[in-house]
Amino acid sequence: MTRHGRMARWILPAVIAVLAVVIWDRVCVWNEIPHYILPRPGVVARTLINDWPLLFDALLVTLQITALALALAVFGGVGLAILFSQSRLLNLSFYPFAVMLQVTPVIAIAPLIFIYVSSKMAGLLICAWIVAFFPVLANTTLGLRSADHGLQDLFSIYGATRWQRLRLLQLPAALPYFLGGLRIAGGLALIGAVVAEYVAGTGGIGAGLAYTILEAGYRLNIPRMFAALALIAAMGVVIFAGLALLSHLLLRKWHESAMRRGS
Missing domain, CATH: 1.20.5 (Single alpha-helices involved in coiled-coils or other helix-helix interfaces)
Structure with missing residues (x-):
């Protein structure tokens, strides 16, 4: 370029x-x-400054839930993908349950989660994790299966162990797929956290940005609603940009998707 x-x-x-x-x-x-229907950008900016202590505390809560859910999605998704790549029986047995978690709307099962889980913070975390988990699992599983067949035959000829094949061949081959799933999961973790906060907020659990939007709506404080919404959007952009930068740094020297081409 x-x-x-x-x-x-x-x-x-x-x-x-x-x-x-x-x-x-x-x-x-x-x-x-009028500003109570659609506030001007300047009004939203002033609200963002004036209400910053309240909004910042809510931002930290939503960010904490999103980050923890993404970390759990990475840990669980990559771990299960490795198990699935090593055992076809495990893949056939448990992969359909992962698909069921993905296709079931989290807003439909969130009320049940908050009934069965005593800790509301744990309930928020589970909801966000459910949404972010599948892209990591699916992409990493696909990547582990996408290792070059010629190289796999070469590893077999030299008598490589299953661990050596995984560490030296399958994991490097799966890295671009995993990073692609990670970028998707980052945004989905935020969506899951926001949806869970909406459901929990109706029960009086207030903390994150989604609850702030709900509370502002009840008070007809539309500028604060827009300010909180702007913070959610900004957080999503920052998460995606950070994960895209991580992907570029890890792949730029050896993978075609990140290497710079000449003009």
């Missing part, structure tokens, strides 16, 4: 974002929309 191409890659999204904010502001002015 040329220098101008790299500059355009960063400048164009920023320009579009600025234009969107300007259009939002002008629509509010031209149509004389």
